[in-house]
Amino acid sequence: MSLSRRALLGTAAAVPAAATFRSARAQRPVVKIGVLTDLSGVYQDIVGPLAVESTRLAVADFGDRGFDVEVLIGDHQNKPDIGSNLVRQWYDRDGVDIVVEGGSSAVALAVSGVARDKNKAYINSGGATSDLTGTQCNANTLHWTYDTYMLAKSTGAAMVKAGGNSWFFITADYAFGHALTRDVGNFVTQAGGRVLGGVRTPFPGTTDFSSYLLQAQASGAKVIGLANAGADTTNCIKQAKEFGITTPLAGLLMFISDVHSLGLDTCQGLVLTESFYWNLNDRTRAFSDRLWKRMPNRRAGMANAGPYSSTLHFLKAVQAMGPAEAKKSGAALIAQMKKMPTDDDVHGQGIIREDGRKIHPAYLFQVKKPSESKGPWDYYNLLGTTPADEAFRPMKDGNCPLVKA
Amino acid sequence: MMMILGIPAPLLFGQLLLGVVNGAFYALMSLGLAIIFGMLNIVNFAHGALFMLGAFTAWGLLNYAGIGYWWALLLAPLIVGAFGVLLERLFISKLYKLDHLYGLLLTFGLALILEGLVRNYYGSSGLPYRIPSQLQGAQNLGFMIMPNYRGWVVIAALVMCVITWLVIEKTSIGAKLRAATENAPLVQSFGINVPLMITLTYGAGVALAAFAGVLAAPIYSVNPNMGANFIIVVFAVVVIGGMGSILGSIVTGFGLGIVEGLTRVFYPEGSATVIFVVMVIVLLARPAGLFGRAH
Numbered sequence: 001m002s003l004s005r006r007a008l009l010g011t012a013a014a015v016p017a018a019a020t021f022r023s024a025r026a027q028r029p030v031v032k033i034g035v036l037t038d039l040s041g042v043y044q045d046i047v048g049p050l051a052v053e054s055t056r057l058a059v060a061d062f063g064d065r066g067f068d069v070e071v072l073i074g075d076h077q078n079k080p081d082i083g084s085n086l087v088r089q090w091y092d093r094d095g096v097d098i099v100v101e102g103g104s105s106a107v108a109l110a111v112s113g114v115a116r117d118k119n120k121a122y123i124n125s126g127g128a129t130s131d132l133t134g135t136q137c138n139a140n141t142l143h144w145t146y147d148t149y150m151l152a153k154s155t156g157a158a159m160v161k162a163g164g165n166s167w168f169f170i171t172a173d174y175a176f177g178h179a180l181t182r183d184v185g186n187f188v189t190q191a192g193g194r195v196l197g198g199v200r201t202p203f204p205g206t207t208d209f210s211s212y213l214l215q216a217q218a219s220g221a222k223v224i225g226l227a228n229a230g231a232d233t234t235n236c237i238k239q240a241k242e243f244g245i246t247t248p249l250a251g252l253l254m255f256i257s258d259v260h261s262l263g264l265d266t267c268q269g270l271v272l273t274e275s276f277y278w279n280l281n282d283r284t285r286a287f288s289d290r291l292w293k294r295m296p297n298r299r300a301g302m303a304n305a306g307p308y309s310s311t312l313h314f315l316k317a318v319q320a321m322g323p324a325e326a327k328k329s330g331a332a333l334i335a336q337m338k339k340m341p342t343d344d345d346v347h348g349q350g351i352i353r354e355d356g357r358k359i360h361p362a363y364l365f366q367v368k369k370p371s372e373s374k375g376p377w378d379y380y381n382l383l384g385t386t387p388a389d390e391a392f393r394p395m396k397d398g399n400c401p402l403v404k405a
Numbered sequence: 406m407m408m409i410l411g412i413p414a415p416l417l418f419g420q421l422l423l424g425v426v427n428g429a430f431y432a433l434m435s436l437g438l439a440i441i442f443g444m445l446n447i448v449n450f451a452h453g454a455l456f457m458l459g460a461f462t463a464w465g466l467l468n469y470a471g472i473g474y475w476w477a478l479l480l481a482p483l484i485v486g487a488f489g490v491l492l493e494r495l496f497i498s499k500l501y502k503l504d505h506l507y508g509l510l511l512t513f514g515l516a517l518i519l520e521g522l523v524r525n526y527y528g529s530s531g532l533p534y535r536i537p538s539q540l541q542g543a544q545n546l547g548f549m550i551m552p553n554y555r556g557w558v559v560i561a562a563l564v565m566c567v568i569t570w571l572v573i574e575k576t577s578i579g580a581k582l583r584a585a586t587e588n589a590p591l592v593q594s595f596g597i598n599v600p601l602m603i604t605l606t607y608g609a610g611v612a613l614a615a616f617a618g619v620l621a622a623p624i625y626s627v628n629p630n631m632g633a634n635f636i637i638v639v640f641a642v643v644v645i646g647g648m649g650s651i652l653g654s655i656v657t658g659f660g661l662g663i664v665e666g667l668t669r670v671f672y673p674e675g676s677a678t679v680i681f682v683v684m685v686i687v688l689l690a691r692p693a694g695l696f697g698r699a700h
Contacts (some may be wrong), residue, residue: 044524207634210426214549243549257530
């Protein structure tokens with residue numbers, strides 16, 4: 001690119017003009033929310049544009065309470081370095097006060113460290129690793145929607161109870177897959193079952209899982225645990241059906257978008273866990289109808305809906321502290337959020353624990369048969385509910401340094 | 406149970422067979438790439454995106470026009486091939502006089518645009534496409550259950566590879582094509598329309614990718630990234646086989662499918678890497694590839 005003197009002069013003239021424009025508007029305080037999400041990769045439907053829209057909906061529902069809210073959007077491309085660099089820029093240069101959604105496990109662990117170093121706030125929704133509120137916890141981070149422990153306890157324990165006492169894992173080879181395999185494995189052995197083996201599959205980039213499925217079948221295990229997500233899980237389920245594998249599959253992290261993509265024909269009877277379903281109760285239906293108006297044709301899963309809940313709570317905390325105070329310290333803002341009970345249409349009432357874990361019930365669903373479904377997105381039957389105080393790992397077992405023994 | 410290298414024999418045979426199935430896709434994809442590189446000297450990075458378009462076209466034919474798998478197997482390659490002709494005429498033909506690098510950058514950009522557009526309209530989690538009713542079910546081979554559809558993929562890919570090879574090596578069109586790559590001005594002076602031939606060759610290479618895409622649609626979820634996952638491996642296959650070598654890409658495609666399948670048993674974490682390890686070794690020992698001619 002060549003820079004002419006004229007272009008440089010033009011830029012120089014534009015900068016003060018923009019500054020005056022900003023100062024004219026700056027009479028009202030502004031808080032800035034950065035939605036860091038997957039806009040171009042395998043997790044785009046699990047979080048992605050619908051998570052952005054649910055954040056915006058939270059801002060709209062909160063209404064005008066004396067301060068302006070600005071929403072920025074960024075794509076982490078499932079790469080920790082890209083995610084943490086973007087967040088560093090947001091915090092340093094763009095004056096972002098809080099990052100929500102915040103990506104898959106590997107990205108989440110990296111961004112959480114940036115939030116701590118810069119003393120800003122970070123609420124993860126899409127990530128799964130329970131280490132965020134365990135050994136890796138910090139005073140600037142909350143973990144909102146679900147985690148590997150919740151999935152392991154709900155889906156894993158249900159499968160063991162139904163007689164699946166020996167397991168083989170197909171694990172996505174990165175932080176999330178490892179954490180999920182560990183957490184489910186613990187439940188299986190505690191319940192008297194055994195883990196017979198597992199394979200770690202390269203992530204991303206594996207499309208053919210038939211080799212691994214055959215290995216799983218050859219192990220003689222009674223359950224094949226799928227410790228992966230998104231397209232990896234849907235490919236596993238599709239190919240297991242193709243190869244006539246009759247061993248029950250445990251989709252340890254599945255979202256409604258995965259069921260939609262596979263179709264009920266392939267998915268019927270599968271058991272899975274989410275902390276939100278659009279057709280669960282009056283409040284979730286009301287929320288989903290509002291979101292549908294903004295983005296028709298898709299229903300939110302828990303990771304799409306989580307940023308609504310977390311953003312609303314953040315805005316309430318800002319109002320309680322006053323925007324000026326809230327912008328000063330990320331740790332103080334997070335502490336304020338922990339003090340206040342949560343209440344919203346997505347998760348109902350809940351609280352946030354000292355280790356940064358937001359708690360709410362976990363729901364065990366079974367995918368409907370095609371004949372039971374009344375139309376698109378009518379996919380789940382509720383099998384059971386784990387109450388909020390039991391759904392997540394007890395604080396004492398997490399080894400979070402914030403929790404005083 | 407019989408054991409081979411500490412692995413139960415049935416499992417090992419199963420993995421070998423699966424390797425052949427995956428190899429069929431590699432062969433079909435790298436064949437198209439090899440033709441395009443051999444004839445046009447263009448490193449077609451858009452090949453994966455065109456493979457994906459083939460699968461989406463099949464899905465679209467079914468869902469918008471009610472046209473099923475078997476017609477899609479014919480129509481999708483024609484439609485995507487025609488689209489390829491358009492791409493060649495509008496963009497790629499402008500670059501023949503320039504360095505390879507420009508063709509690579511252009512086609513890479515085209516791939517990103519195509520994938521981005523599809524992702525924007527259809528999302529990333531994929532669309533369902535059913536196995537045609539004639540090919541549902543599976544055969545019990547004793548050591549494994551072989552889905553009928555996978556068997557069909559191997560046969561279809563082999564037949565297509567043989568046809569392509571015959572056309573290029575044994576027909577007069579193929580002879581003219583090969584002559585044109587050696588010395589285009591001379592062939593043109595005999596009254597043969599070389600630019601048209603090159604355009605159609607690109608279209609044919611693209612049609613092969615789309616054909617592979619239709620074959621893949623019922624097995625993998627039809628999603629915008631399906632080609633991006635394949636393309637890097639397929640490039641490695643082409644490089645190992647020898648850039649532009651037709652036979653090389655077919656043999657290497659199947660061979661590497663088997664190598665990858667075995668790695669999945671012995672060291673699953675390395676299965677995404679093993680092909681590149683082979684590539685490095687081959688490039689060190691034979692820089693022109695296994696079947697390539699040194700220029």
